Amino acid sequence: LLLDTPAYKSGLDAGDVIEAVDGVKTKDMSLSCAVHKITGPKGTQVTLTIDRPGEEETKEITIIRDRIIVPTIRGWQRADAGKWLYMIDEEERIGYVRLTSFSAGTASNLEEVLVELESEGLRGLILDLRSNSGGLLDSAVSVVDKFIEEGLIVKRQPGFGRRSILELAHKKKTHPNYPLVILVNSGSASASEIVAGALADEKYERAILVGTRTHGKGSVQGITGYPLGGAQLKYTMAHYHL
Known part of the structure; x- marks a missing residue:
């Protein structure tokens, strides 16, 4: 279970079987119907009747609904208390950080992890x-900026006849030049490719890439919402060049 979520706080556990939602049995209930009944406005309650492996009787667990923010940073293993562990090799002081996507909080959360690892004597990362399919371009730029002091990170080309937008690195708050290895595969796309490509660029040679060919997505999307009906339009607004 995700740490600090309503399910985690309520005592729900992985492997629990939900037998009923607010007294309504789930045996013949569709998945979408179950999701609709379990989710709801923040602060409201829902009671789940669960069958826990190894226990003879079912039990009721009341959950207080809340907004769930899915973390985008993981370590290599969880401690008993649920906290992620990031130092994968204690003897050699090698850290491991997995980024599952690039959201508004990814760069700041990564900063906290890097500071923690460096205080423990980090020698390599x-x-x-x-399988990180991307996310926010600004978040990817901020991640790259932590590892290189200056130079071009990525160039955005909004369209023919329009001026390019250059994203540059800044020396302030650049982390030490310890060895950096980036793992990629065919599921690494968009913002992931910006991070991997920029840090492995021959201009900087800041990182070594290990893995398989990445997805190959060189475009930037935007989303426009419409006030009536809740419709949204997703469109390609730019291409990027490393």
Whole structure:
């Protein structure tokens, strides 16, 4: 279970079988119907009747609904208390950080992890971008900026006849030049490819890439919402060049 979520706080556990939602049995209930009944406005309650493996009787667990923010940073293993562990090799002081996507909080959360690892004597870092399909371009730029002091990170080309937008690195708050390995695969796309490509660029040679060919997505999308009906339009607004 995700740490600090309503399910985690309520005592729900992985492997629990939900037998009923607010007294309504789930045996013949569709998945979409179950999701609709379990989710709801923040602060409201839902009671789940669960069958836990190894226990003879079912039990009721009341959950207080809340907004769930899915973390985008993981370590190599969880401690008993649920906290992620990031130092994968204690003897050699090698850190491991997996980025599952690039959201608004990814760069700041990564900063906290890097500071923690460096205080523990970090000598090398593995950055895992496998199956990371991307996310916010600004977040990817901020991640790259942590590892190089200056130079071009990525160039955005909004369209023919329009001026390119250059994203540059800044020396301030650049982390030490310890060895950096980035893991990639065919599921690494978009923002992941910006991070991997920029850090492995021959201009900087800041990182070594290990894995298989990445997805190959060189475009930037935008989303426009419409006030009536809740419709949204997703469109390609730019291409990027490393």
